[in-house]
Amino acid sequence: MSVRLSMTVNGKPVNADVEPRTLLVDFIRDTLRLTGTHIGCDTAQCGACTIHMNGKAVKCCNMLAVQAQGSTVVTIEGLAKADGTMHPMQAAFRDHHGLQCGYCTPGMVMSAIDLLKRHPHPNEQQIRAELDGNLCRCTGYHNIVRAVQAAAEA
Amino acid sequence: MHAFNYHKASSVADATAKLAASDDGRLLAGGQTLIAAMKMRLSAPSDLVDLAGIAELRGIKVDASSATVGAMTTHATVAASPEIKKAIPALALLASEIGDPMVRNIGTMGGSVANNDPAADYPAAVLGLGATVLTSKRKIPADKFFTAMYETALEPGEIITSIAFPVPKRAGYSKFKNPASRYALVGVFVADTANGIRVAVTGAGPCVFRLPELEKALGKSFSPDAVNGIKVPATNLNADIHASAEYRAHLITVMAKRAVSQILSK
Numbered sequence: 001m002s003v004r005l006s007m008t009v010n011g012k013p014v015n016a017d018v019e020p021r022t023l024l025v026d027f028i029r030d031t032l033r034l035t036g037t038h039i040g041c042d043t044a045q046c047g048a049c050t051i052h053m054n055g056k057a058v059k060c061c062n063m064l065a066v067q068a069q070g071s072t073v074v075t076i077e078g079l080a081k082a083d084g085t086m087h088p089m090q091a092a093f094r095d096h097h098g099l100q101c102g103y104c105t106p107g108m109v110m111s112a113i114d115l116l117k118r119h120p121h122p123n124e125q126q127i128r129a130e131l132d133g134n135l136c137r138c139t140g141y142h143n144i145v146r147a148v149q150a151a152a153e154a
Numbered sequence: 155m156h157a158f159n160y161h162k163a164s165s166v167a168d169a170t171a172k173l174a175a176s177d178d179g180r181l182l183a184g185g186q187t188l189i190a191a192m193k194m195r196l197s198a199p200s201d202l203v204d205l206a207g208i209a210e211l212r213g214i215k216v217d218a219s220s221a222t223v224g225a226m227t228t229h230a231t232v233a234a235s236p237e238i239k240k241a242i243p244a245l246a247l248l249a250s251e252i253g254d255p256m257v258r259n260i261g262t263m264g265g266s267v268a269n270n271d272p273a274a275d276y277p278a279a280v281l282g283l284g285a286t287v288l289t290s291k292r293k294i295p296a297d298k299f300f301t302a303m304y305e306t307a308l309e310p311g312e313i314i315t316s317i318a319f320p321v322p323k324r325a326g327y328s329k330f331k332n333p334a335s336r337y338a339l340v341g342v343f344v345a346d347t348a349n350g351i352r353v354a355v356t357g358a359g360p361c362v363f364r365l366p367e368l369e370k371a372l373g374k375s376f377s378p379d380a381v382n383g384i385k386v387p388a389t390n391l392n393a394d395i396h397a398s399a400e401y402r403a404h405l406i407t408v409m410a411k412r413a414v415s416q417i418l419s420k
Contacts, residue, residue, distance in 0.1 A: 001159050020160030020202065023193075044190050045335070047256065056230070056259040062189050063260070066160055067182075067206065114255065118234075132336065133254025 007071050010078030024060035024068050025049045028075060036076035036106050047134035050107035051075050057114035076106035089113050089151045098147035100138035108134050112148045121152060155192040159201040166290050166313055169203050173311050176201035183226060183265030186257050211315060216241045219321055225264025225314040233258060244325035248275050251329060253336060264314040270306050273337035277362035282343030282354035285319040303360040322347045328412035330405050332396055339397050342409040353410060358391050358402040368410055378411040
């Protein structure tokens with residue numbers, strides 16, 4: 001079976017025919033070649049696959065592409081301006097060394113942007129709780145939290 | 155995952171018809187449990203009937219006596235709802251602690267309740283508040299709804315449309331989270347309802363259950379100390395690498411005390 005899919009990804013319209021069992025993460029990575037969204041665990045626990053769908057953070061490894069039909073999707077590639085100016089959250093992660101290997105980072109950044117939308121002035125405890133769905137094996141989270149705090153104050 | 159036929163339902167009646175026409179079809183709500191299971195091939199339905207397009211399944215209606223939540227309402231919506239926070243704050247609190255923010259943005263109450271995972275949070279609220287599950291066929295009271303591990307009173311093809319929670323005098327929920335999955339190792343929902351105290355426990359057993367002994371003790375004296383001296387038997391409780399049955403039995407009384415303290419602190 002083939003389903004006609006259309007959505008907006010990083011501001012551009014996308015149309016494709018997909019098998020229903022296509023995961024949204026595979027559609028984004030393999031079909032759209034947007035490989036900034038990572039697959040870290042395949043069990044929907046690590047959050048490296050976090051993107052925004054209709055303005056909300058979701059784990060796209062745990063969704064079918066067809067569930068995003070008609071929606072507005074933003075991936076990590078869609079954050080910076082056309083001239084390369086980084087999103088304030090990306091800049092904060094760079095400035096505060098909120099990454100080492102970088103594998104969890106796209107998911108962390110997407111998640112953190114959603115966090116600040118809902119809690120514009122979070123305390124440290126709130127940041128750590130709201131990043132519950134994003135696992136990092138390198139940093140011990142300390143500089144990630146600092147990056148989010150800095151972005152909140154910016 | 156295995157291939158399947160995909161259908162987007164336009165209404166509850168349409169979903170019912172599409173399910174009936176399939177070999178071995180299943181409903182897709184938020185998919186936060188189902189997609190993960192299908193990825194591991196633990197579930198392989200022939201057809202998926204997507205409920206996401208049915209607007210009447212979303213929404214929250216609250217009046218003086220009852221809060222009704224549409225089956226496709228997300229956990230994030232329940233957690234952030236000013237009406238729920240006012241009428242049944244413990245329900246909003248429970249929803250805010252399900253999974254993680256990304257799961258909450260797409261997971262639904264109907265999906266969670268129909269699945270009846272032994273460690274899910276909503277069954278504790280549904281049973282603890284004595285809610286009614288409204289389906290495409292009938293109304294099922296909470297005491298009759300949760301039957302066994304991953305099993306409910308729902309018949310094949312029956313679709314949850316909404317859940318009606320009676321507004322309690324006061325209620326609280328305390329959960330001891332599994333540190334990795336954040337599911338409830340033990341979660342206790344305590345409600346002071348029009349028909350007396352109700353205590354519902356999730357995570358500890360194969361299915362959510364009430365504790366009459368605890369309900370009586372709290373009915374006599376609504377304080378954390380009323381729980382002292384009550385020993386919950388460990389028989390038939392879950393035991394795994396995360397917690398023994400005895401530890402879960404102990405956690406039940408601890409979480410019950412915390413839920414009562416939570417209520418009294420407001």
